[in-house]
Amino acid sequence: MRVYGACLYFDEKFYIMCMAGTGAPKQLAANPKAEISAMKGKIVRMTCTFVEDCRPEVKQAMVDKMPSLKGVLGEHGEGAQMFYATEATAVVSTMTEVLETIKF
Numbered sequence: 001m002r003v004y005g006a007c008l009y010f011d012e013k014f015y016i017m018c019m020a021g022t023g024a025p026k027q028l029a030a031n032p033k034a035e036i037s038a039m040k041g042k043i044v045r046m047t048c049t050f051v052e053d054c055r056p057e058v059k060q061a062m063v064d065k066m067p068s069l070k071g072v073l074g075e076h077g078e079g080a081q082m083f084y085a086t087e088a089t090a091v092v093s094t095m096t097e098v099l100e101t102i103k104f
Contacts, residue, residue: 020080034050052083
């Protein structure tokens with residue numbers, strides 16, 4: 001399990017960011033299947049496969065969205081590795097019922 005606080009919607013894709021040189025990108029390369037959960041009034045649980053996107057414009061979009069990351073990632077996000085979700089299913093629910101299922 002890993003905690004990700006930096007996510008990005010860019011180029012009609014949902015991305016997560018990993019710090020280059022850490023164990024997270026290596027783990028995703030070895031097993032790209034993942035589950036993400038979040039809660040803010042409702043519960044969202046997403047299963048997906050992550051694919052790395054090495055384009056500089058994706059990294060730049062990440063630091064543009066969260067400029068506070070520039071100190072850690074570099075001015076253009078060069079210290080980031082970006083992964084986007086494919087084969088994704090997100091289930092939105094409350095504690096007692098499923099409200100919506102979204103596939104993308």
